[in-house]
Amino acid sequence: MPQPAVRLVRLRLVAYGELLTLQERWLQRLQAGPGTEAGALLLCEPAGPVYTAGLRGGLTSEETARLRALGAEVRATGRGGLATFHGPGQLLCHPVLDLRPLGLRLRTHVAALEACAVRLCELQGLPGARARPPPYTGVWLGVRCGRHITSHGLALNCSTDLTWFEHIVPCGLVGTGVTSLSKELQRHVTVDEVVPPFLEAFKETYKCTLITENSLN
Numbered sequence: 001m002p003q004p005a006v007r008l009v010r011l012r013l014v015a016y017g018e019l020l021t022l023q024e025r026w027l028q029r030l031q032a033g034p035g036t037e038a039g040a041l042l043l044c045e046p047a048g049p050v051y052t053a054g055l056r057g058g059l060t061s062e063e064t065a066r067l068r069a070l071g072a073e074v075r076a077t078g079r080g081g082l083a084t085f086h087g088p089g090q091l092l093c094h095p096v097l098d099l100r101p102l103g104l105r106l107r108t109h110v111a112a113l114e115a116c117a118v119r120l121c122e123l124q125g126l127p128g129a130r131a132r133p134p135p136y137t138g139v140w141l142g143v144r145c146g147r148h149i150t151s152h153g154l155a156l157n158c159s160t161d162l163t164w165f166e167h168i169v170p171c172g173l174v175g176t177g178v179t180s181l182s183k184e185l186q187r188h189v190t191v192d193e194v195v196p197p198f199l200e201a202f203k204e205t206y207k208c209t210l211i212t213e214n215s216l217n
Contacts, residue, residue, distance in 0.1 A: 002209075003207055003208050003209050004038040004101045004102050004206075004207075004208045004209070005037075005038060005208065005209050005210075005211050006038045006039060006040060006041050006095075006097065006206070006208045006209070006210055006211070007039070007040040007041070007210075007211055007212075007213045008040070008041050008043070008199070008210040008211060008212045008213060009022065009040050009041070009042050009043070009213050009214070010043045010044070010195070010212075011042065011043065011044035012044060012045060013044070013045045013046075013047050013088070014044050014045075014046070014047055015046070015047050015048065016046050016047075016048075016050045016052075016073065016075065016086055016092075017075075018044075019042060019044050019046075019092060019094060020075075020077070022042060023042060023094050023096055023151050023152075026039060026040045026042070026096040026151075027096055027149060027151055030096065030097075030098050030149045031147070031149060034098060034100075034147065034148070034149070035098060035100050035101065036098075037098065037101065038097060038098060038101045038102055038208060039095065039096045039097035039098050039149070039150075040095075040096050040097075040213070041093065041094075041095050041096075041097075041202060041210065042092075042093070042094040042095075042096060043091065043092065043093055043094075043195065043198075044091075044092050045088060045089070045090060045091060045092070045191045046086045046087050046088060046090060046092060047088065048072075048073065048087065048088070049070075049071065049072040049073065049085070049086075049087040049088075049164055050072060050073040050074070050075060050085070050086050050087065051067050051072055051073070051074045051075070051083060051084070051085050051086075051167075051168060052074075052075050052076070052077045052079075052083065052084060052085075052086060053074075053075070053076050053077065053082065053083045054077060054078075054079045054080050054081035054082055054083070055078060055079065055080055055081075055144075058081075058082030058083030058168075058169075059074065059083050059168070063168070066167070067167060067168070070167065072085075072087075072164070077152065078144050078151070078152070079143060079144045079151070079152035080143055080144060080152075082169075083168045083169070083170070084155070084165075084168070084170050085160075085164045085165050085168065085170065086155055087160055087161065087164055088160070088161070089157070089158050089159035089160040089161065089180070089182075089190075089191065090155050090156065090157055090158060090160045090191070091155070091156040091158055091191045091194055091195065091198065092153070092154075092155050093113075093116075093153045093154050093155070093156070093198070093202075094151060094152055094153040095109075095113070095150060095153050095202075096149070096150065096151050097109070097149065097150045098148055098149050099145075099148045099149070099150060100148050102206060102207075102208065104206075106143070106145045106150070109143070109145070109150055110143055112205045112206055113143070113153060113154050115201075115205045116154075116198065116201045116202050116205050116206075117154060117156060117201075119201035119204065119205065120156065120194060120197050120198045120201050121181070123197040123200070123201065124181055124185065124189070124194065124197065125185060126181075126184055126185070156181070156194065156198070157178065157179065157180035157181065157182075158180060158181050158182060158189045158190060158191050158193070158194055159180060159181075159182045159188055159189055159190060159191075160180050162178050162179070162180060162183070165178040181194065
């Protein structure tokens, strides 16, 4: 039986808002024909610093003003979770998927995203990486799912300036640190370097094929 095909859309270095716009277009596409295609994997590196808040909030109006004064963009999003940071040196992965053709439920989708990140760490030479149980789920992972269709996803710090995280409590997890592949491997790791092994981990975990697509047709 052939594996489900997921469209791969790599935006490279773009504004965070551009990723959200394309995500919304894919959501509309999948909602218009539910169950007919598996969806798309959107990848990008944020062009500038942006703090995002999830459905549970995480940022007061005073905090928002303070973060904007640092030169960062601040956005409310429809994902789960609280506040986090996105910026240059980070790989953003937004799988916009109809879970039905993939044979997944929301819980197994979240577990699969975690497994992709753990597998990537292993491929990069970090065999000690492990997923943690709730409420510490993910690698800065925030997911939204409605009518079996997912959006948002995970962020992988490759060579991110981690000092941006010092201005918030990332994902509301007090006392937990933030790290990056560059910090753990003690060398500079670029987003371009980690994309190929991440794609291998994604195909392996989701049991799908990836078809490269430059833009939404």
